[in-house]
Amino acid sequence: MNPASDSEKEECRRLLDGLSLYLDGEAEAALCAEIEAHMAECENCRIVVDTLRKTVLLYREESPAPLPSDVRRRLYAALKLEDYLVTGKGE
Amino acid sequence: MVDTPTIDETVLLPRLKAGDQAAYAQAVEAYSAQLYHVALRMLGSEAEAEDVLQETFLDAFKNIDRFEGRSQLSTWLHRIAANNALMRLRKKRPTFLSVDGLTGEHDDGNGSQVPKQLYDWCCLPESELLTEEARAEMRAAVEDLSDALRVVFVLRDIEGLSTQETADVLDISASAVKSRLMRARLALRERLTAYFQGAGPEETR
Ligand SMILES: [Zn+2]
Numbered sequence: 001m002n003p004a005s006d007s008e009k010e011e012c013r014r015l016l017d018g019l020s021l022y023l024d025g026e027a028e029a030a031l032c033a034e035i036e037a038h039m040a041e042c043e044n045c046r047i048v049v050d051t052l053r054k055t056v057l058l059y060r061e062e063s064p065a066p067l068p069s070d071v072r073r074r075l076y077a078a079l080k081l082e083d084y085l086v087t088g089k090g091e
Numbered sequence: 092m093v094d095t096p097t098i099d100e101t102v103l104l105p106r107l108k109a110g111d112q113a114a115y116a117q118a119v120e121a122y123s124a125q126l127y128h129v130a131l132r133m134l135g136s137e138a139e140a141e142d143v144l145q146e147t148f149l150d151a152f153k154n155i156d157r158f159e160g161r162s163q164l165s166t167w168l169h170r171i172a173a174n175n176a177l178m179r180l181r182k183k184r185p186t187f188l189s190v191d192g193l194t195g196e197h198d199d200g201n202g203s204q205v206p207k208q209l210y211d212w213c214c215l216p217e218s219e220l221l222t223e224e225a226r227a228e229m230r231a232a233v234e235d236l237s238d239a240l241r242v243v244f245v246l247r248d249i250e251g252l253s254t255q256e257t258a259d260v261l262d263i264s265a266s267a268v269k270s271r272l273m274r275a276r277l278a279l280r281e282r283l284t285a286y287f288q289g290a291g292p293e294e295t296r
Contacts, residue, residue: 078148079148
């Protein structure tokens with residue numbers, strides 16, 4: 001890791017605010033270009049962007065489980081909707 | 092919204108207001124899994140998530156007359172569930188109690204934004220990223236976020252709500268959602284980076 005100059009660090013910090021928008025594809029074209037140009041020069045920021053993107057992906061990959069069947073059954077009971085508790089779904 | 096079964100709220104709502112039990116069951120079927128998941132990720136406890144789920148629907152059905160339909164029914168249900176979960180968190184951790192509550196900009200903790208961990212783990216094999224231990228670390232990391240950051244992260248990145256939906260659920264501005272999401276993601280990245288650096292094979296440093 002080469003010691004970054006103060007102006008470089010300032011640039012890193014300034015672009016940081018836009019990274020989340022950049023990852024969500026919501027950043028304006030000019031900001032995208034700026035971030036990409038900076039990443040090509042700055043290894044630290046390249047790592048931050050890549051690992052930030054991967055962090056979000058890992059959480060999104062964790063697929064939401066269906067409602068456990070006993071939780072579902074107790075919910076219908078609490079709401080007095082047992083008559084509508086069709087089996088075969090999540091059972 | 093992701094994974095929500097197709098349901099026509101304009102048809103459902105009048106039936107709910109009329110006390111139609113079949114309509115109640117339909118709403119429960121459509122939204123219960125998602126609401127349970129939000130509560131589980133917020134609270135980290137299956138028992139508490141189940142309580143939140145039941146209370147959310149009891150509360151919603153009791154107050155359905157007061158729902159004016161200015162937001163989506165799903166947004167309204169998410170709001171009830173998220174507020175219920177946040178209330179439980181505040182009771183558990185009174186030190187995080189703040190007068191300006193969720194709308195305060197200084198109570199959301201996890202302050203330092205500047206990335207410190209610079210280990211590049213993004214290309215580790217899936218077999219290392221997806222271990223049970225890594226999963227547990229990911230969940231623990233979410234639980235360690237401040238309440239204000241966690242609720243935004245859970246709704247946006249885990250449940251896949253849009254920025255605007257999240258803002259509507261929490262009654263905060265879209266720009267507040269964006270800035271909290273950013274801080275949440277950076278805090279999680281920091282923690283996962285430290286974890287994967289420790290867990291990674293020797294030769295990658
Ligand atoms: Zn940089």
